[in-house]
Amino acid sequence: MGGAGFAGEAHAISALGVFVAVTAFLYVIAAAGTALLKRGTLLARLRPQGEVHISPVGVYRRPGAYAALLNLREVDFVDRTGGTPALLRFTGTWRGQPWQIADIAVPCGREEEARALARRFRLEVIEPV
Secondary structure (H helix, E strand, O other), X not given: OHHHHHXXXXXXXXXXXXXXXXXXXXXXXXXXXHHHHXXXXXXXXXXXXXXXXXXXXXXXXXXXXXXXXXXXXXXXXXOXXXXXXXXXXXXXXXXXXXXXXXXXXXXXOOHHXXXXXXXXXXXXXXXXX
8 A cells, every 4th residue: 555655646746747847838938938029129119210001901010019990080190390290190989989099100201291191091091981
């Protein structure tokens, strides 16, 4: 009987060892993933400028995220003064309430292009609906 108890203890110790090893492995993977994400965010913040892709269905910013243009109601050019950039403001509705979908900073010297894009969105995307 003494031998059976020892085998049971050995099995419990080996199960505990496997649990600890798997937990440690998952921790290392999670830590590495977090470090890579932080490094990517840091590198993106160090870039001199980001990228913005605008389509009739969404706005993709890098660094940043994707914003779907669901229930889009307005695209406005917001002229700024005092050294702050102008904006393209995409506004929609969510549960019947106005909702700001995205504000896109307009690079200096590209204001007319942004105004034209706002007009085009009104004519081709918003009004036909």
